[in-house]
Amino acid sequence: MKYPDEFKKCLNCEHEDFSIRRGYCAKCYPLILKIDKIKKGILPNVLEEIKKNFDFLEEAKKEYIWQIKHRLEIIKDSRVPKDISAHDLEYRINGTLKFWNGKSLGKINDSIAFYLKDDNSRSYVYRLFSEIQLLRPFKIDYYKLYNSGDKH
């Protein structure tokens, strides 16, 4: 029996979507496509600029792809429940705060462990904070891209 496309799950975030394309949902597919293009040598403008003017194209490509993969990971984290330790949750909450306003709450894993003893609760809050990161449209961090040349 052949399953209709609308019941397929995204290969990255497991989201069930009517518009699964090449195995990915509407959120993940454009990001997958960006990686594919780079791998085929079709570079976005910023990488073309780096190729023309600098000698760290390979590092910049890696950084660019890493940033996209990180976003895909956040999408997955916002949708797929998993076991989350107090430390994982602290990391995600502080990461989200830094992403939004540059600030962190510091060490909060002890209080998380005290107040959120239940696995499902921690997992839910983790997904919630992942989702909060996604509220901000995805943009490549050009500063990190240009700095990738320093990692020689």
Ligand SMILES: [Zn+2]
């Ligand atoms: Zn997806």
